[in-house]
Amino acid sequence: MSASNNKVKVYLRLKPIRSGGKKSYEIVDDKRIHVHRCGNDLQKSYVNNQIRDWEFTLNGIKENVSQTEIYDDVARPVVLQAMKGYNATILAYGQTGAGKTYTMTGATESYRQRGLIPRSLSEIFKAIDQSIDQNTTIRISYVEIYNESFFDLLSTVSDVSEYERQNLHVTEEVDGSCYIKGLSDHIVNNEEEALNLLFEGETNRAISSHVLNKNSSRSHCIFTIYLQTHSRTQSDPKYTVSKINFVDLAGSERLRKTKSEGRTQTEAVYINKSLTFLEQTVLSLADKKTHIPYRQSKLTHCLKDSLGGNSNTVMIGNVWSEEEHIEETISTIRFATRMMKVHTVPVRREHEDPTKLVKQMKTEIEHLKRELAMHDTLVNRSHVTYENLSEQQRGEIREQVKNFLSDPQCEIDIVNIRQIKGVFETFRDIYGIMSSEIEKNVEDKFRSRYTLLDKQDAAAIAQAQQAGVPIDDNGDYLVGETDGSGYGIPGASGKPVPSSAVNAKKKESKKKEKRSSPTTKGQQSPETKGRTTEQTPSPDKQPKTSSIAPPPEQEKKEQEPSQNTPVEKPSTPPPRSEAFEEFKKGLGSEINRILSENKDILGAKKRAYTTLARQINLTKSEIDSTKCKLNDMRDERESLGNQVDQNGAPIISEEEYNELNRLKGLKNSYKTDFEELKNLKTEVAYCQKQVDLCRQKLIQGQ
Ligand SMILES: Nc1ncnc2c1ncn2[C@@H]1O[C@H](COP(=O)(O)OP(=O)(O)OP(=O)(O)O)[C@@H](O)[C@H]1O
Structure with missing residues (x-):
C-alpha cells in the first residue's frame, strides 16, 4: 500500500463446508474461482438455466484458511500502513451466516480463533511497546447502524448525554475524512483495555436468531481504532493521525430462506435496503460517475472516506460453500469484483502541533x-x-x-x-x-490675497455683494466659468461646484453684461477669469465653511488702474504657459540657453547619425553587389579552366583584381563607419540625457 492511487483489494473467504454438503465451485488458483450450477439446480425455477459456469478473479481466494492467515494476508498490510499515518478500512460483506463476524471478531471463546480486530489491536500495542522514538495514543469507538439509525455501542462506558446519544450524525472534515459527531471515543492504554471495550460493544450489539444463524447480527457495526503518533523528541512538532475502520456488515438474506418474521423481518428489510444503497454507491464509484450517492444511507455516508476516499481499503467477501447458496455466492462475488474497480487515494495524514x-x-x-x-x-x-x-x-x-x-x-x-x-x-x-x-x-x-467670507455672516456677504462680488444662492463665490467646463470654488459642502450646474439664466445674463461692459465693477476681464480658473486651488485645500472673494479695494485697483500708481499684481497668477515663458526670459534664461544649445547639439548629432547610417547601408549594398560580381567572375574563370601560378594560386584578371581591392576597401570603410555609428549612438543618447536634464531643471525652476 502506498500514498498513490490504489484500488480496493478484495478477498473471498469460503466458509468450511458442512459434512455431507456439496460444493458448487473449484478453486482454479489462489486468485481465481470457478463457480458452477449443479444438475439439481436446474429443476429449481429461480435459476437462470442459460448460464451455468462463472469464473471470477479476485485479489485472493481463501478456502479453509486459519484466522492467522487471513490476518497476515488481508489485514496486516493495512494495519501497518495505518501505523504510518494512512487511514485503513477492512470490510466484511456477504450472506447471513457466511462468517463475517467470525472473520472480524472471531470466536470469543477460542484464542486461536480470534478475529481481525483483536489481532490488529495486539499488533498495534506490541509495536507501541517496542517503539523507542514514537509515542502513539490509541482511542476506540464502536458504532452500529440499526434500522438506519446510529447507536453508540460504548455509550454504556461513557458519560455521553442522552441528546448526544440520540443525535449521532456524519460530519465531513476539510480533507474529506468522515466521522460520526457525538460518538464517544475512548483512550486505551493497553491491549486489555481495548479488548474490554470490544467485548462491551459486542454485548450491546443487536442480535437475533434465524434459520441460517442463531447469532445473526441485525446491524452494520464499525469498530474504529484511532491512532495519533508523535515523535518522542520534544522539539518535533509533526504527528500523524490515522484510523482503522473494521466494518462488519449485516448479512444479506432471503426471507424465504431465513424464515424471518416480525421484528427480524423488519430488520432484514432495512439490512437489504442499505446493502442495495451500498451496491449502488460502489457501482457509481466503479463506473467513475460524477455523482456518487453517498448520502443515500447512513452506512455509505459514514464510509465515504473508505469508499473511494483517502483510505487503504480491503474487503473480505464471505460466502457459504454449499451449492444451495450459489445464488447468494454469485451475488457476493459479483459485488466483490465491482468493489475491486473502486479507486482510493491513501494520503498520509501528517499534522503539526x-x-x-x-x-x-x-x-x-x-x-x-x-x-x-x-x-x-x-x-x-x-x-x-x-x-x-x-x-x-x-x-x-x-x-x-x-x-x-x-x-x-x-x-x-x-x-x-x-x-x-x-x-x-x-x-x-x-x-x-x-x-x-x-x-x-x-x-x-x-488668505493674504483674498478676504474669506463666513457663509453664516450675512452682513459680510451683503457687503461683498454691494461691492459687486458675484455670489450665488448658496453663498458661494462664482469663479471659473469661462468655458462651462471648469470647476468653481467648492461650496459649503466642500464639494467642487461644476460650472455647468450653476443657474443657466444667471450665467447667460452675466455673459451679456460681460459683453456689454468688460470692465464692469465686480466682473473680471476674460483674461483674468481664465487665470482664475487655471489657478483655482484644489477643493480640499479650501476652507470648507467659507467663500473666497477678493477684497473690494484691491479689486477696484485692479480694474481701474491709475496712470501714476504702479499696476497692482493681479489677484491670480498668470497661466502656466505664460508664466513659463516669462521665467525662461528671466530667472531661467541661463538654463534655457543651455537647453537650446544642447538641443542644437543633439539635433546635429542625430542628423549625423542618420546620414552615417544611410552611408553604411549604401556601403553594405555595394559590398553585396561586389561580392555577387566576384562570384560570377570566379564561376566564369572556373568554367574556362583555372590558370595557376608556380605557387598553385589561381591567376585572376586585372578586372577581378580591382574588384577584390574594391571589396576590401568597402569592407574597411563599412567597419570604420560602423564603429563611428556606434560612437554617435552613444553621443546621441548622452546629448538626449543632457537635454532632458536641462528641461527638467527648467521646469523645476519655474
Ligand atoms: N471460517 C469459519 N470457520 C469456522 N466457523 C465459521 C467460519 N465462518 C463462520 N463460522 C461460524 O458460522 C457461524 C456464523 O458465522 P457469523 O456469525 O460470523 O456469520 P455472519 O456472516 O456474521 O452472519 P450475520 O450476517 O447473520 O451476522 C458462527 O457460528 C461461526 O463460528
Missing part, C-alpha cells in the same frame, strides 16, 4: 541570530544588532535622513533591514510634515 511548532521556531530564530552575530563578527560588523530599534537609534536615523535631505553629498550607510525600514519611516514622517506645511503655506497665501 502548533505549540511545539512555535517553540521550534523560537529556537530556530535564536540559532539564526547567533549565526548572524557570528557572521557579523567575522566580517567586522559586530556593531550590528537584530533587536528592535531603540529610541536612540531612531534619533540617529532621523539625523541621518535630515543630513541626507539637506546635503546632496551626504549618503546613508545601509546597515541592516531594520535600519532601512527606519529610514523609510523617517522619510514618511518628514513627507507628512512637509505636505501639511505646504498646505498651510498655500492657505496663508490665499
Whole structure:
C-alpha cells in the first residue's frame, strides 16, 4: 500500500463446508474461482438455466484458511500502513451466516480463533511497546447502524448525554475524512483495555436468531481504532493521525430462506435496503460517475472516506460453500469484483502541533541570530544588532535622513533591514510634515490675497455683494466659468461646484453684461477669469465653511488702474504657459540657453547619425553587389579552366583584381563607419540625457 492511487483489494473467504454438503465451485488458483450450477439446480425455477459456469478473479481466494492467515494476508498490510499515518478500512460483506463476524471478531471463546480486530489491536500495542522514538495514543469507538439509525455501542462506558446519544450524525472534515459527531471515543492504554471495550460493544450489539444463524447480527457495526503518533523528541512538532475502520456488515438474506418474521423481518428489510444503497454507491464509484450517492444511507455516508476516499481499503467477501447458496455466492462475488474497480487515494495524514511548532521556531530564530552575530563578527560588523530599534537609534536615523535631505553629498550607510525600514519611516514622517506645511503655506497665501467670507455672516456677504462680488444662492463665490467646463470654488459642502450646474439664466445674463461692459465693477476681464480658473486651488485645500472673494479695494485697483500708481499684481497668477515663458526670459534664461544649445547639439548629432547610417547601408549594398560580381567572375574563370601560378594560386584578371581591392576597401570603410555609428549612438543618447536634464531643471525652476 502506498500514498498513490490504489484500488480496493478484495478477498473471498469460503466458509468450511458442512459434512455431507456439496460444493458448487473449484478453486482454479489462489486468485481465481470457478463457480458452477449443479444438475439439481436446474429443476429449481429461480435459476437462470442459460448460464451455468462463472469464473471470477479476485485479489485472493481463501478456502479453509486459519484466522492467522487471513490476518497476515488481508489485514496486516493495512494495519501497518495505518501505523504510518494512512487511514485503513477492512470490510466484511456477504450472506447471513457466511462468517463475517467470525472473520472480524472471531470466536470469543477460542484464542486461536480470534478475529481481525483483536489481532490488529495486539499488533498495534506490541509495536507501541517496542517503539523507542514514537509515542502513539490509541482511542476506540464502536458504532452500529440499526434500522438506519446510529447507536453508540460504548455509550454504556461513557458519560455521553442522552441528546448526544440520540443525535449521532456524519460530519465531513476539510480533507474529506468522515466521522460520526457525538460518538464517544475512548483512550486505551493497553491491549486489555481495548479488548474490554470490544467485548462491551459486542454485548450491546443487536442480535437475533434465524434459520441460517442463531447469532445473526441485525446491524452494520464499525469498530474504529484511532491512532495519533508523535515523535518522542520534544522539539518535533509533526504527528500523524490515522484510523482503522473494521466494518462488519449485516448479512444479506432471503426471507424465504431465513424464515424471518416480525421484528427480524423488519430488520432484514432495512439490512437489504442499505446493502442495495451500498451496491449502488460502489457501482457509481466503479463506473467513475460524477455523482456518487453517498448520502443515500447512513452506512455509505459514514464510509465515504473508505469508499473511494483517502483510505487503504480491503474487503473480505464471505460466502457459504454449499451449492444451495450459489445464488447468494454469485451475488457476493459479483459485488466483490465491482468493489475491486473502486479507486482510493491513501494520503498520509501528517499534522503539526502548533505549540511545539512555535517553540521550534523560537529556537530556530535564536540559532539564526547567533549565526548572524557570528557572521557579523567575522566580517567586522559586530556593531550590528537584530533587536528592535531603540529610541536612540531612531534619533540617529532621523539625523541621518535630515543630513541626507539637506546635503546632496551626504549618503546613508545601509546597515541592516531594520535600519532601512527606519529610514523609510523617517522619510514618511518628514513627507507628512512637509505636505501639511505646504498646505498651510498655500492657505496663508490665499488668505493674504483674498478676504474669506463666513457663509453664516450675512452682513459680510451683503457687503461683498454691494461691492459687486458675484455670489450665488448658496453663498458661494462664482469663479471659473469661462468655458462651462471648469470647476468653481467648492461650496459649503466642500464639494467642487461644476460650472455647468450653476443657474443657466444667471450665467447667460452675466455673459451679456460681460459683453456689454468688460470692465464692469465686480466682473473680471476674460483674461483674468481664465487665470482664475487655471489657478483655482484644489477643493480640499479650501476652507470648507467659507467663500473666497477678493477684497473690494484691491479689486477696484485692479480694474481701474491709475496712470501714476504702479499696476497692482493681479489677484491670480498668470497661466502656466505664460508664466513659463516669462521665467525662461528671466530667472531661467541661463538654463534655457543651455537647453537650446544642447538641443542644437543633439539635433546635429542625430542628423549625423542618420546620414552615417544611410552611408553604411549604401556601403553594405555595394559590398553585396561586389561580392555577387566576384562570384560570377570566379564561376566564369572556373568554367574556362583555372590558370595557376608556380605557387598553385589561381591567376585572376586585372578586372577581378580591382574588384577584390574594391571589396576590401568597402569592407574597411563599412567597419570604420560602423564603429563611428556606434560612437554617435552613444553621443546621441548622452546629448538626449543632457537635454532632458536641462528641461527638467527648467521646469523645476519655474
Ligand atoms: N471460517 C469459519 N470457520 C469456522 N466457523 C465459521 C467460519 N465462518 C463462520 N463460522 C461460524 O458460522 C457461524 C456464523 O458465522 P457469523 O456469525 O460470523 O456469520 P455472519 O456472516 O456474521 O452472519 P450475520 O450476517 O447473520 O451476522 C458462527 O457460528 C461461526 O463460528
